[in-house]
Amino acid sequence: MRKRFWLGLALLLITGMLFVAVLGCGGDEEPAGENGDNGQAQEEKVRVGVIYSVADPARAGGWDRAQFVGHQLLEEEYGWEISIAEAVDFPKLAETAAEFAENGYDIVVFTSSGHTDAWMEVAPQYPDTWFVMMSVADTLPECDNAVAWSPDMYVYGTMVGAVAAMASESGTIGAIGGVPIPALTLMYSGIVEGARAINPDTKVLISWVGDWDDVAKHSEVTRLQTEQGADVIFVVTGNATKGVYDGAEAGGALGIGYAADWYDDAPNAVLTSVIVDTPPMYKELAELYLAGNLKAEIHTLTAANFSLADFRGKLPDKEAEIKEVVTQIQNGEKEIPRVIHDVEKWSNQ
Amino acid sequence: MLEGWLGPFVLASLRAATPLIFCALSVVLAERAGVVHIGVEGVMLSGALAGLLGVVYFGDAYLGILLSVLVGMVTGLLLAFITVYLPADQIVTGIVFNLFSLGMTSFVFRLAAENNAAVQALIPGMPAVVLGLSPFMVMAIIFTVFLWWFLFRTGPGLKIRSMGEDAHAAHAAGINIIFTRMIVLTAAAVLSALGGAALTIGWVRSFTDNITLGRGFIALAAAYCGRWNPLLAAVACIIFGAGEALAFRAQAAGTGLNPHYYLMIPYVLTLLVVAVAGKGRAPADVGKPYLRR
Numbered sequence: 264m265r266k267r268f269w270l271g272l273a274l275l276l277i278t279g280m281l282f283v284a285v286l287g288c289g290g291d292e293e294p295a296g297e298n299g300d301n302g303q304a305q306e307e308k309v310r311v312g313v314i315y316s317v318a319d320p321a322r323a324g325g326w327d328r329a330q331f332v333g334h335q336l337l338e339e340e341y342g343w344e345i346s347i348a349e350a351v352d353f354p355k356l357a358e359t360a361a362e363f364a365e366n367g368y369d370i371v372v373f374t375s376s377g378h379t380d381a382w383m384e385v386a387p388q389y390p391d392t393w394f395v396m397m398s399v400a401d402t403l404p405e406c407d408n409a410v411a412w413s414p415d416m417y418v419y420g421t422m423v424g425a426v427a428a429m430a431s432e433s434g435t436i437g438a439i440g441g442v443p444i445p446a447l448t449l450m451y452s453g454i455v456e457g458a459r460a461i462n463p464d465t466k467v468l469i470s471w472v473g474d475w476d477d478v479a480k481h482s483e484v485t486r487l488q489t490e491q492g493a494d495v496i497f498v499v500t501g502n503a504t505k506g507v508y509d510g511a512e513a514g515g516a517l518g519i520g521y522a523a524d525w526y527d528d529a530p531n532a533v534l535t536s537v538i539v540d541t542p543p544m545y546k547e548l549a550e551l552y553l554a555g556n557l558k559a560e561i562h563t564l565t566a567a568n569f570s571l572a573d574f575r576g577k578l579p580d581k582e583a584e585i586k587e588v589v590t591q592i593q594n595g596e597k598e599i600p601r602v603i604h605d606v607e608k609w610s611n612q
Numbered sequence: 613m614l615e616g617w618l619g620p621f622v623l624a625s626l627r628a629a630t631p632l633i634f635c636a637l638s639v640v641l642a643e644r645a646g647v648v649h650i651g652v653e654g655v656m657l658s659g660a661l662a663g664l665l666g667v668v669y670f671g672d673a674y675l676g677i678l679l680s681v682l683v684g685m686v687t688g689l690l691l692a693f694i695t696v697y698l699p700a701d702q703i704v705t706g707i708v709f710n711l712f713s714l715g716m717t718s719f720v721f722r723l724a725a726e727n728n729a730a731v732q733a734l735i736p737g738m739p740a741v742v743l744g745l746s747p748f749m750v751m752a753i754i755f756t757v758f759l760w761w762f763l764f765r766t767g768p769g770l771k772i773r774s775m776g777e778d779a780h781a782a783h784a785a786g787i788n789i790i791f792t793r794m795i796v797l798t799a800a801a802v803l804s805a806l807g808g809a810a811l812t813i814g815w816v817r818s819f820t821d822n823i824t825l826g827r828g829f830i831a832l833a834a835a836y837c838g839r840w841n842p843l844l845a846a847v848a849c850i851i852f853g854a855g856e857a858l859a860f861r862a863q864a865a866g867t868g869l870n871p872h873y874y875l876m877i878p879y880v881l882t883l884l885v886v887a888v889a890g891k892g893r894a895p896a897d898v899g900k901p902y903l904r905r
Contacts, residue, residue: 318821319722322732443871470863473875477825478816483624484860490620491864505818509734529734608868 309343309552312363313372317501318350320374324475324501325521326539330374330397332523333541341549356381364389370552372397376446382409393557395548397541399446400561407559412544414564416446420453421460421599422569422592423519423537427495428458428465429585430517430534430578435466437493437516439484439507441475441500443607450499451606453599460599461588468493469609475501482506482513489514495534497521508532517577524572536572543568566593619744621857626749627815629846629853631656631824633752634807635831636838636845637759642800644763644840645793646776646897647695650706652804653828654713655687659805660812661717664819665724667735673813676735680809681802687713688801692794699901710828718821734817748806748814752846755803759842772796776895779902789902804828830882837885839892848885855881 313334320327337343346368351359356378363371364385371392373382376399386394386404393408400411427436438454440447451469458465468491470484481503485496489511497519498507504521508529511518518529520536544564551557571589574582591597635652642649659680666679691709695702724731741747763769772792774782779789811827812819830852838845855878863874 318718319725322722322725468864470860471871471875473872476820476822478818478820478823479628479811480856480860482816483628483856486620486624487860487864502820505734505820506816509816509818512734513737527729527733532734608870609866 309337309341309370310368311337311343311345311370311372312360312368313345313347313374314351314356314359314363314378315347315349315374316351316353316356316377320347320349324504325499325523325525325536326398327374328523329539329541330372333397333545334372336542336545337549340546341553343549353377353381357384360385360394361388364392368392370395370548374398376400376444393552397544399449403559403561409559410548410557411561412548412564413561414539414568415566416450417453417601417603418566418592419537419539419569420450420455421457422453422566422589423450423497424454424457424459424467425461425588425592425597425599426535426537426571426585427454427497427519428461429581429588430519431465431493431495433492433494434462434464435468435492435494437468437470437485437488437491437496439470439472439481439488439496439498439500441472441503443471447499448603448606451609452602452604454497455604455606455609456599456602457592460597466492467609469606471607472500472503474503476503478503478506478509480506482510485510485516486514489516495519505529520572526572526575530575534577535574538570538572539564540568540570566595569593617861621854621861623744624857624860625850625854626745627853628856629849630746630749630752630814631807631810631827632831632834632849632852633756633846634748634803634810635828636834636849637752637755637842638800638803638807639832639835640838640840640842640845641759641763641772641803642797643835643898644776644895645772645796646779646895646900646902647692647793647797647800648702648706648899649797649800649804650703650832651687651691651709651713651801652706652807652831653824653826654706654710655684655691655801655804656808656811656828656831657710657713657717657822657824658683658687658808660808660823661721661819662805663809664735664812665720665731667813668724668728668730673736673738676813677806677809680805680813684802684805685798687805688798689794691801692797696790696793696797696902699903702899702901714822721819721821731819735813737817738814746814748810751806752810756842756846763842773895776897779897779900783904793902807831833882833886836892836894837882837889839889840895848889851885852878852882855879 317323317327321331338345348359360371372395374397382396383404386409387406390408396411400413403409438451455467468488472480472484485507494516496511496516499521508518512532517534518532520533522539524536525533639649662683663676663680666676694700695705738747771787783789834848835845837848859874859877863871
């Protein structure tokens with residue numbers, strides 16, 4: 264009898280803790296909705312649903328961070344209502360997008376090329392909602408209400424490769440990826456060619472960790488690349504990015520951040536970041552939508568949409584030279600051939 | 613290529629093995645006393661976050677370890693209360709606790725990161741103490757030997773083992789089963805939490821959601837492979853760590869094979885070790901709730 268009492272008490276405590284936790288979450292969200300607007304103004308707001316497959320996108324991998332910065336502009340500059348669905352598993356993507364559409368959202372944003380199947384499936388079913396792909400896309404769904412802003416990952420890679428090759432003292436640079444997906448095949452091919460456009464003898468190490476989230480494995484792969492001589496390392500992965508900066512710092516190498524500015528995460532290790540300027544993408548989306556000119560097409564992001572983050576005092580003797588080459592790539596003065604390599608089995612060449 | 617490869621390879625193996633060793637020791641200790649410690653993964657995760665938060669907020673790695681130990685004690689007492697005192701089913705409780713820890717640590721980490729940017733950044737590392745070994749590696753070696761000595765060479769160790777084999781007989785011999793198991797499970801949880809701290813403070817210097825990624829369960833397998841002997845369990849952890857280190861080195865050697873073949877190495881190796889180890893006999897009373905007759 265006494266034990267039943269204790270069991271009941273324990274259950275009650277756990278339920279209470281969860282209740283408090285849920286209330287805590289709700290408390291944070293409430294003020295954001297208020298913002299001094301009246302109910303009528305809220306009804307007129309454009310409503311946007313943004314879908315992420317990661318949790319806490321503001322602090323996850325580079326691409327998600329960049330997207331988060333981008334759609335904040337819709338909220339801050341246009342006063343649109345943004346609802347974020349995060350940590351959505353791939354099998355539930357279509358269902359989540361459909362739910363946004365059925366609840367009257369005007370725009371649904373997919374933030375990863377891994378969402379392509381759901382984008383293709385759901386967009387034709389809800390013609391009154393715009394479905395936007397903010398990642399690599401080469402074809403559109405068969406409907407008039409789908410649009411994409413697709414980065415040219417090869418060009419992005421050439422900028423990373425050029426920066427890495429110029430920053431490297433050893434002549435060996437490293438590129439680490441979670442899993443070899445098509446977007447990374449393009450990007451890492453770009454890294455190889457970008458690096459060789461600067462120094463044809465640059466050795467490029469490419470390693471695959473096998474997942475996007477294991478911080479420890481990412482750290483070990485990076486340490487191994489530093490043991491092989493790499494002194495500048497770039498990574499595209501998910502939550503595990505900091506593992507690479509840990510490994511780079513341990514091995515005396517510098518890291519180049521992907522898509523967002525990674526300096527605050529690892530001030531000692533991050534040389535710079537090649538940023539994907541997402542706010543202009545979302546601004547263009549907003550302007551086209553408001554003017555009624557949004558149409559089914561793929562907007563390609565080129566070198567002009569990629570920029571370097573501040574070096575913050577690292578490599579002061581090379582900074583100006585590196586920025587000059589990046590500007591040349593951006594304005595087309597420095598041409599880099601487009602060669603796709605078998606980066607999945609690359610290792611070290 | 614192979615020049616000077618041995619030192620880094622051994623260190624990489626030990627880095628990967630260290631968190632596993634702490635957790636495997638905790639499983640061995642708990643199960644030798646007759647309690648299944650499925651909750652090892654959740655306690656490890658909680659200890660990993662507590663350690664990192666301790667370093668960020670108190671500014672010292674050893675205070676981070678202390679906070680991790682405290683969280684281990686609290687979670688251990690909670691688990692012991694539910695599975696030993698009440699007693700609820702040990703496996704179900706462990707699974708529920710793991711799920712609870714996953715949600716709770718993600719929630720707390722997010723709150724902390726929103727309020728303090730330093731939580732998101734890499735924390736300072738711990739310098740090596742001897743032969744390139746980190747303080748956690750040294751602690752893991754000491755704890756392994758100590759636990760073996762304690763379990764197999766001391767009177768209290770014998771009492772704990774007797775509880776794991778037949779709790780009612782041990783009770784008849786004068787051992788307070790509930791009290792002792794609660795103490796043992798709390799100590800085991802402290803070891804699991806230290807495994808988490810070894811990961812975040814001693815290795816990757818950061819935390820992300822679900823950072824342990826099943827390492828607690830690998831430690832459970834290591835305890836099984838090691839026949840509930842601390843020394844053998846530690847060896848099993850080192851074999852797994854060596855498998856991970858080998859997988860990346862094989863890929864880096866550049867034989868042109870698909871990388872997924874190399875990444876299978878630690879798991880194939882573990883399967884082989886389990887197969888070679890044969891059927892181990894667990895302590896007879898493991899998993900059975902103790903009810904006084």
